[in-house]
Amino acid sequence: MINYWWVTRPKRRLNSIPEILAAFSEISLDQEWHGQRNVHLTLEDALEDTGLKRKGERRDQTGGGARTYKAWLVSLGLIFIQESTHRIKLTLAGEAIMAGESPVEILKKQILRYQFPSSFSISRGVNVAPRFKIRPFRFMLRLLSDPAVESLSEEEIAKVVIVEAENETDACYKHVVEQLHKFRCNGDKSLSSDFFDKYSPGSGKVNPNHPFSHLLDIANTFINWIEYTQIAKRDEDDKRVRIIEDKQNEVSSILSDVPPFIDRPHQHEYFQRKYGLDLKRKKDTRNLTESKTITAEIIAEQKIKQAFISESLKSPIGKITSSLVETISLQTGIDEKLVEEVLLRLYPHGAIGSFMTEYFEMSFKGRDEATEFENVTAELFKIVFGFDAKHIGSIGLTPDVLLLSDVEGYAGIIDNKAYSKYTISNDHHNRMVHNYIRNIKNYYSGSYPLAFFSYIAGGFGRNINTQIRNIAKETSVHGSAMSVSNMIKLVEFHSRTPFSHKHLRDIFSVDRLILISDLE
Known part of the structure; x- marks a missing residue:
């Protein structure tokens, strides 16, 4: 059991999520997942071929790398496994990213709604401790907007926040702030004597040379995720994360609206569809029971969508141009006429928002x-x-x-x-x-x-x-x-x-x- 905040992190940053989701959609959408090793290996090959996953020797040839990326998409509420068919489906949020909507705005919503417990956090192989009932990123924003805290270091998040903050009550919040102040005054001396007994890594083995490394890695990922929302950023000088100055009002608005926790995490499809809403709808009413026959046209369309999303992350696309059509035709091997027809139908206004993450980082x-x-x-x-x-x-x-x-x-x-x-x-x-x-x-x-x-x-x-x-x-x-x-x-x-x-x-x-x- 994991006794601290935890997120899966095949990559520590979220910038590649749209491309990975697109690759996943091409290979695995509407396919059965459990036990389908060939599907897992095909997806792993696709991720490696596009540079989304590092190539390397696979010791067991079981597609474990693909399953890690699938877990990442599940954890963010972008996909789910349909109970009646056991097939992979996109949530509304996943569909919105594939439709070229701004991944920053969609994933910001998902990050702020990220909670323990969730269908992912209680799943086999993860099992975050049941003491946690908290939206971790909302809690971090509450700390960062508090004049008594104002900023957080990676070390403070690792050694105090992700181990002490277990719920959103005022009592718990006050306790965490007090522990932060003690840590700022006394460093590691403020930690409990049984710290590593309570917060050892999932393997149970603490690295004797770097005993806090598992917690620091998690803290670093939490900072990367909250930076992706473009609400907070590490300071160039002291590396502490702070709310971006002109985002203070937005954070106040976020914190003043306290939505209920998503219920029934044990029911995977129910939870994922409720968590994975897009920016427009408050309920997922889609009827997904009919299985689609996978045709050559559907496969071609998925390849075109994947290539388009990859291009939209590299440069701003305001409209479909002949040069873009030619680029995607060369990448996919699909006739330019079909490429143009699909792009004009699916992305008539381009996809400027997809590039904005890169622009922000620049x-x-x-x-x-x-x-x-x-x-x-x-x-x-x-x-x-x-x-x-x-x-x-x-x-x-x-x-x-x-x-x-x-x-x-x-x-x-x-x-x-x-x-x-x-x-x-x-x-x-x-x-x-x-x-x-x-x-x-x-x-x-x-x-x-x-x-x-x-x-x-x-x-x-x-x-x-x-x-x-x-x-x-x-x-x-x-x-x-x-x-x-x-x-x-x-x-x-x-x-x-x-x-x-x-x-x-x-x-x-x-x-x-x-x-x-x-x-x-």
């Missing part, structure tokens, strides 16, 4: 991926918002992105900063004023007036509003700063109700940090 990587961050920003303004957008940052003494609106007749400039707490230094202030704004003719020969300047970054320092206003006052050009999480929200809102170029000009001209309320 914004925190400093100079390592700065050029790619700039290029993708230009691409988003072009394919999502319809600007004539050019990446010009490589020219020198120029902003990163030049935007031209032929509809409204204005220009805008964007400077990307891949940092979590960007502040406009004196040097950057002068560069924006003198090189970018006053000398715009050095890189733009057209006649459109400059309507705004803006910075897009992972996050900003506390003085950003004053710094923006100082540039605007000195140049008489409106400006703004936008966090990458709000840029992602802007893309998401635009997909539902498109913004005009006039409205976008107003948003980027607020002379301060752009808030989520400016987008609504």
